[in-house]
Amino acid sequence: MVDISITQQSSCYTFEQLNHSTYKVVQHDSFNDLPFIYVKVYETVLVLVDTGSGPNYCRNPTVQSKNIRPFIEAHLAKNGQLAYSDPEGKTLNKKWLVFITHSHYDHIGGITEFTDDSEIYVSGNDKDYVLHDLGCHSLCCAIGMETPKFEVTHWLQHNERLSYNGVDLGLEALLTPGHTPDEIALYDINEHVLFTGDSLYETIPIYIIDTSDMVEYIKSMEFLLEYIKAKNTELTSLGIRVTTAAGHVTDTADTEILLQEAIDCYWDTLNGKSTLTERIYMRKLNVGIYMNAKRNVGFLCIDEKLEAAIKHFKTNWELPPKPDPETAPSLPSYAVLTD
Ligand SMILES: [Zn+2]
Numbered sequence: 001m002v003d004i005s006i007t008q009q010s011s012c013y014t015f016e017q018l019n020h021s022t023y024k025v026v027q028h029d030s031f032n033d034l035p036f037i038y039v040k041v042y043e044t045v046l047v048l049v050d051t052g053s054g055p056n057y058c059r060n061p062t063v064q065s066k067n068i069r070p071f072i073e074a075h076l077a078k079n080g081q082l083a084y085s086d087p088e089g090k091t092l093n094k095k096w097l098v099f100i101t102h103s104h105y106d107h108i109g110g111i112t113e114f115t116d117d118s119e120i121y122v123s124g125n126d127k128d129y130v131l132h133d134l135g136c137h138s139l140c141c142a143i144g145m146e147t148p149k150f151e152v153t154h155w156l157q158h159n160e161r162l163s164y165n166g167v168d169l170g171l172e173a174l175l176t177p178g179h180t181p182d183e184i185a186l187y188d189i190n191e192h193v194l195f196t197g198d199s200l201y202e203t204i205p206i207y208i209i210d211t212s213d214m215v216e217y218i219k220s221m222e223f224l225l226e227y228i229k230a231k232n233t234e235l236t237s238l239g240i241r242v243t244t245a246a247g248h249v250t251d252t253a254d255t256e257i258l259l260q261e262a263i264d265c266y267w268d269t270l271n272g273k274s275t276l277t278e279r280i281y282m283r284k285l286n287v288g289i290y291m292n293a294k295r296n297v298g299f300l301c302i303d304e305k306l307e308a309a310i311k312h313f314k315t316n317w318e319l320p321p322k323p324d325p326e327t328a329p330s331l332p333s334y335a336v337l338t339d
Contacts, residue, residue: 178217
């Protein structure tokens with residue numbers, strides 16, 4: 001249910017409940033990426049998964065509320081979830097623990113609102129990727145955004161079960177490089193939700209771009225599929241299955257089914273069996289969009305990334321003719337703002 005008391009008229013964001021302990025915040029941004037941001041509420045801490053594109057990229061630049069932190073905190077305060085009483089009866093604001101699913105601009109754009117007093121959790125898979133040349137790695141340079149500065153306080157390990165000051169967060173970190181080297185998934189043990197960032201979502205293609213490694217991607221997805229199958233088996237007697245809360249578009253899909261569809265589409269793409277829906281010339285790069293027959297899963301691939309994966313797995317398929325730089329669109333058709 002969308003809370004309509006603070007709507008897009010006055011704010012850049014919308015706020016709705018996802019499950020018992022989690023809210024979903026959507027930024028209505030000028031790029032039309034519509035980043036999904038998640039807030040998990042605990043007794044003494046708050047977990048934030050991603051931060052959106054930041055206050056300078058509201059779709060409607062005249063809205064009053066552009067900053068994500070006061071927007072979320074106003075909602076939590078209204079629900080009595082922002083503060084708690086310590087053992088001496090003193091009222092304290094809960095501490096923010098900020099998890100970054102990966103460091104692209106539409107996930108780290110709002111992070112500076114939290115850097116002074118919050119914990120920042122980032123993948124420990126490739127620290128150099130985050131510590132050096134973040135401007136290019138975040139794509140901030142490519143789109144002309146000032147690169148946010150932040151200090152990582154906790155480098156996440158694979159299969160790390162997370163707690164903070166003795167508070168069990170019921171979260172497990174999974175390092176899932178592919179879309180970027182620092183991509184993570186977070187498994188919410190109590191709500192049976194997998195936060196997947198930009199590794200997995202529906203209807204718009206998964207991006208295999210400058211920052212991506214298509215060979216690493218499939219290893220991560222095949223790991224996730226086995227991980228989620230085991231979780232679903234454990235949950236069978238309860239009649240529950242794991243669902244996906246992604247960085248865009250998807251907040252409730254069946255994770256095992258969606259992962260299987262993405263993996264099938266991946267191999268079909270490497271074998272020339274998925275449908276080429278668009279040829280694009282994007283940032284001087286040759287790009288193709290390949291979708292499955294249902295058109296619910298697909299990949300937007302830079303040619304050289306797809307060619308590297310084809311070579312690695314020896315699937316022996318030749319890419320279609322290159323897009324014409326003079327006439328090919330520079331953006332996927334779905335990304336063009338219509339109003
Ligand atoms: Zn991304």
